[in-house]
Amino acid sequence: xxxxxKRELLYGPLAALGAGALSxxxxxxAAAPRxxxxxxxxGKFDATHASLSTYTTPDWFKDAKFGIWSHWGPQAVPARGxxxxxxxYVPGHPHYDHHLKTYGHPSEKGYKxxxxxxxxxxxxxxALMARYAKAGAKYFVSMGVHHDNFDLWNSKHNRWNAVVMxxxxxxxxTWQAAAKRHGLRFGVSEHLGASHNWWYPNHGYDQFWPKLxxxxxxxxxxxxxxxxxxxxxxxxxxxxxxxxxxxxxxxMWLKRITDLIDGYQPDLLYSDGGLPFGEVGRSMVAHLYNxxxxxxxxxxxxxxxxxxxxxxxxxxxxxxxxxxGVLKGINPLPWQTDTSNGDWFYNETETYKTSNxxxxxxxxxxxxxxxxxLNVVQRADGSLPPESDSLLTDLAAWMAVNGEAIHGTRPxxxxxxxxxxxxxxxxxxxxxxxxxxxxxTIKGKTLYAIALGEPRGTTEIASLRSGSPQARGRVVGVxxxxxxxxxxxxxxxxxxINVPARLPTRHASVxxxxxx
Numbered sequence: 001x002x003x004x005x006k007r008e009l010l011y012g013p014l015a016a017l018g019a020g021a022l023s024x025x026x027x028x029x030a031a032a033p034r035x036x037x038x039x040x041x042x043g044k045f046d047a048t049h050a051s052l053s054t055y056t057t058p059d060w061f062k063d064a065k066f067g068i069w070s071h072w073g074p075q076a077v078p079a080r081g082x083x084x085x086x087x088x089y090v091p092g093h094p095h096y097d098h099h100l101k102t103y104g105h106p107s108e109k110g111y112k113x114x115x116x117x118x119x120x121x122x123x124x125x126x127a128l129m130a131r132y133a134k135a136g137a138k139y140f141v142s143m144g145v146h147h148d149n150f151d152l153w154n155s156k157h158n159r160w161n162a163v164v165m166x167x168x169x170x171x172x173x174t175w176q177a178a179a180k181r182h183g184l185r186f187g188v189s190e191h192l193g194a195s196h197n198w199w200y201p202n203h204g205y206d207q208f209w210p211k212l213x214x215x216x217x218x219x220x221x222x223x224x225x226x227x228x229x230x231x232x233x234x235x236x237x238x239x240x241x242x243x244x245x246x247x248x249x250x251x252m253w254l255k256r257i258t259d260l261i262d263g264y265q266p267d268l269l270y271s272d273g274g275l276p277f278g279e280v281g282r283s284m285v286a287h288l289y290n291x292x293x294x295x296x297x298x299x300x301x302x303x304x305x306x307x308x309x310x311x312x313x314x315x316x317x318x319x320x321x322x323x324x325g326v327l328k329g330i331n332p333l334p335w336q337t338d339t340s341n342g343d344w345f346y347n348e349t350e351t352y353k354t355s356n357x358x359x360x361x362x363x364x365x366x367x368x369x370x371x372x373x374l375n376v377v378q379r380a381d382g383s384l385p386p387e388s389d390s391l392l393t394d395l396a397a398w399m400a401v402n403g404e405a406i407h408g409t410r411p412x413x414x415x416x417x418x419x420x421x422x423x424x425x426x427x428x429x430x431x432x433x434x435x436x437x438x439x440x441t442i443k444g445k446t447l448y449a450i451a452l453g454e455p456r457g458t459t460e461i462a463s464l465r466s467g468s469p470q471a472r473g474r475v476v477g478v479x480x481x482x483x484x485x486x487x488x489x490x491x492x493x494x495x496x497i498n499v500p501a502r503l504p505t506r507h508a509s510v511x512x513x514x515x516x
Contacts (some may be wrong), residue, residue: 040258040283043290044299045317047282052317055289057334060185060267061302061319063408064138065366067268069189069375070175071344073146074111074118074166076380078102081347085111085148089201089216091208110202110217112226115150115160120167123382129178132376135392136399138407139185139268141373142175144260146191147198147272149226156259157252160226176264187268187302190257193276195228196244197235202227242273250277254284261288265295270304270338270373275318285317304336304373306426321373328424330411331369337361339429340375341391352377352387355394359507360433363450364422366406367415367439398505401482405448405510409441413470416440417463418452435459447513455499455509464495464513473515481510 045051075084080098087095089106096106103109132140145151151161153172162171172188179186202218205211218227233244244250253276261269261284269288275281285303292301304321320327320335327335341358342350362372376388384392399406418437422429435453438461442448449461463470478488478497482504489496495513503509 040287041290041294043286043293045286045289047279047286049282052282052285055317056299057302057319058298058300060300061139061371062334062410064185065371065406065409066136066362067139067141067185067187067371067373068132068135068137069141069338069340069373070143070378071146071189071340071375072143072171072378072382073148073152073345074115074150074380075146075148076346076378077114077117079346079348079380081343081350082345083147084345085114085146086198086201089204089218091206105211106202106216107205107211107214108217110223111148112217112223115166118166118380120169120171120380120382122379123167123169125174125178126181128384129175129182129184131392131396133182133184134399135395136403136406137184137374139187140175140179141187141189141268141270142172144172144188144190144192145195145256147195149192149195149199149228151256151260153260153263155256156263157256158225172260172264176266185267186264187270188260188264188266189270189272190260191272192253192256193271193281194235194242194273196230196246196249197233197241199228200230200234203231239274243276250280253277254280257284258287261291265291267292267300268302268304270321271306273306275305289317304338322370323426324429325426326365326422326424326429327368327370329368330415334369334371336371336373337365337429338373338375340377341388342377342385344375346377346379346385350377352385352391355391355398356507358391358395359398360431360452361422361429362406363439363441363452363508364416364431366409366441367411367450369411394506398507401505402450402508402510404443405441405450405481405512409443409448412440412442412447413472414440414463417461420452438463445515447515449511449513451509451511454503455497457499459497459499459511460494461497462494464490466490466492471515475513476516477514479512480504481512486511 078084078098080095084095087093088099090096099106103113143152149160151158154163154170155161162169176186202216205213205215217223235241288301288303289299293299303318305318306321306323322335322337324339326337342352365372377385379385416439420431420433420437422431433452435451435455437452439450439452440447451459464475475490475495478486480486480500483500487498497511
């Protein structure tokens with residue numbers, strides 16, 4: 001195999017071609033759907049910044065703090081992790097090599113041939129949802145459509161959907177029914193906005209023998225409604241190219257996502273990126289909010305997206321999402337971290353986060369006015385790998401004792417103290433906490449101090465020393481959740497708490513503090 005430039009390895013052989021050269025190699029595909037989306041609901045909100053700026057995050061989201069996500073679909077089949085549908089078309093990437101050896105060459109066996117292999121034959125949504133609720137989740141989010149352009153609902157506008165192929169089940173609808181039965185709010189995620197450019201490599205070809213110049217199956221016009229008619233916009237990892245500029249695609253996206261909203265009435269909708277497509281995206285958000293008001297009599301819907309670089313979106317009716325990361329300090333507006341206990345899609349070689357890492361991340365996020373949306377990895381057949389199974393067991397045990405310090409809480413005057421602070425920003429979530437690292441939450445007049453490391457002997461909390469500007473009164477009682485009252489002393493240096501030799505839970509310990 002010849003050597004490739006870094007650009008070619010990252011973006012595929014098409015990155016080296018101009019549009020003219022490409023048109024000579026790849027057959028023309030059918031045009032993308034055109035025309036305006038279906039009827040958008042009118043109401044309090046419209047597609048203007050001024051209108052959306054009046055949005056207020058509903059209390060259910062501010063109280064929930066913890067949600068579980070099923071980031072699941074056909075890309076779990078190869079068991080190689082995230083972005084399989086893209087990298088399988090990029091020679092030099094391990095996913096390409098795996099696909100070639102396991103399924104065949106992508107000119108003959110492409111992603112369309114992976115979809116029928118996703119059977120979900122061991123998927124038990126009721127049993128899983130019961131476990132998610134017991135693990136402390138207050139909302140559940142189903143994948144709606146990933147960058148692979150495969151709808152997991154009974155889609156009116158896309159024949160490539162889970163009801164007619166693959167598992168032949170309405171995955172979104174089945175998850176929704178289970179979530180409602182177990183008292184969880186329901187959300188969906190859409191990754192379709194970026195699909196047009198993200199999937200550009202499927203129109204490529206090998207630049208080496210024996211398949212030199214033979215187009216991959218994405219170039220076949222018969223599958224243009226799966227692989228898109230994109231021959232000119234390669235995905236380069238910049239904000240400008242994450243979303244296409246093609247107005248026909250914008251309208252197709254709007255039609256599909258409004259169908260998802262209208263059919264499943266989600267309490268939460270997440271977009272993987274900034275708000276897509278300017279005014280078109282804002283009209284979708286307005287539709288989501290107006291539909292929520294019409295259905296419930298009040299605004300209950302949440303729209304999550306990532307920061308587009310200005311921060312302005314989150315003053316204009318949307319809840320900021322930070323992928324695999326946190327914000328610095330207490331944010332004045334509610335926000336969300338989305339993360340996973342392993343790879344985004346099942347990866348049989350992945351290293352998983354420990355239960356302790358998940359619990360301490362959650363405490364840090366909640367102390368800063370955030371929520372955690374956690375993907376619990378599933379195999380392609382719907383079952384849980386051992387790491388996901390043990391995580392849910394551990395979370396259920398921890399939440400049974402300490403959940404009151406998470407759910408329904410708000411930030412205190414400071415988020416915490418101690419030597420360790422998680423680095424701000426996306427993809428920077430790793431932090432190793434010590435027993436001196438404390439995170440605070442408050443509910444009414446009750447303050448919670450969460451020790452992120454395993455406390456031994458005496459725990460000292462400087463923020464609660466006598467006369468501290470943060471302490472709003474004298475400490476009159478301290479309980480260790482799960483163990484009962486513990487001895488303490490409040491001095492000019494710290495609140496010193498005697499820690500029992502045996503802790504009630506394996507992970508972060510929580511002190512409930514009463515002040516006069």
